[in-house]
Amino acid sequence: MTAIDEVRALLLTGTIGTGKTAVATEVGVLLEERRLPCAVIDLDWLNWVSVGDGFDGYDELLAANLAAIWPNFRAAGVRWFVLARALQDLGLLTLLREALPEPRLTVVQLTAPPEVVAERLRRRDSGETLAGHLQETVTMTASMEAAGIAAAADAVVRNDDRPVRAVALEVLDRIGWR
Numbered sequence: 001m002t003a004i005d006e007v008r009a010l011l012l013t014g015t016i017g018t019g020k021t022a023v024a025t026e027v028g029v030l031l032e033e034r035r036l037p038c039a040v041i042d043l044d045w046l047n048w049v050s051v052g053d054g055f056d057g058y059d060e061l062l063a064a065n066l067a068a069i070w071p072n073f074r075a076a077g078v079r080w081f082v083l084a085r086a087l088q089d090l091g092l093l094t095l096l097r098e099a100l101p102e103p104r105l106t107v108v109q110l111t112a113p114p115e116v117v118a119e120r121l122r123r124r125d126s127g128e129t130l131a132g133h134l135q136e137t138v139t140m141t142a143s144m145e146a147a148g149i150a151a152a153a154d155a156v157v158r159n160d161d162r163p164v165r166a167v168a169l170e171v172l173d174r175i176g177w178r
Helices: 020-033 058-075 090-099 114-125 129-147 164-175
Strands: 008-013 038-042 080-084 105-111 155-158
Touching: 008 058, 020 038, 020 080, 038 058, 038 105, 058 080, 058 090, 090 105, 090 129, 090 155, 105 164
Parallel strands: 008 080, 008 105, 038 080, 105 155
Antiparallel strands: none
16 A cells, blocks of 8 residues: 555644634645645534533544534545644544544644733634633643543643644644655
């Protein structure tokens, strides 16, 4: 099997403000430049629903939606998948791996110093959203540490003040996609 025939999947994870979507997009650009058939999917959109109190099946909904669209991307010729999503427990990672029947899901955790995360959030958010995200990144970091997400990741990459392209190149290097 040649590199173009292989099916590969990368999940970029990290707290709010670590640059998951930005790095995923840049990884997609780098793959496009190499003419590799790829797709970039921010998984947050696959379970953003408002269905009333009592619903707690968000992770299952995300995994079911990913499993449902997977064959469409494959039929279109996509072989390289770049996904972005914050993992706060290993249960979601298990569900995502089950949703992708073909490739091994490679996980890279992005990290950034708290002051860098806070500055990014201040540039993009305001008001109650900013306050909520600033608090959420603290609690999310703690839950990710407690769950052992970094230990479960294939690599941990610092996304601080470097250009996003440099971070994306490091991600590709660290997982052997270069």
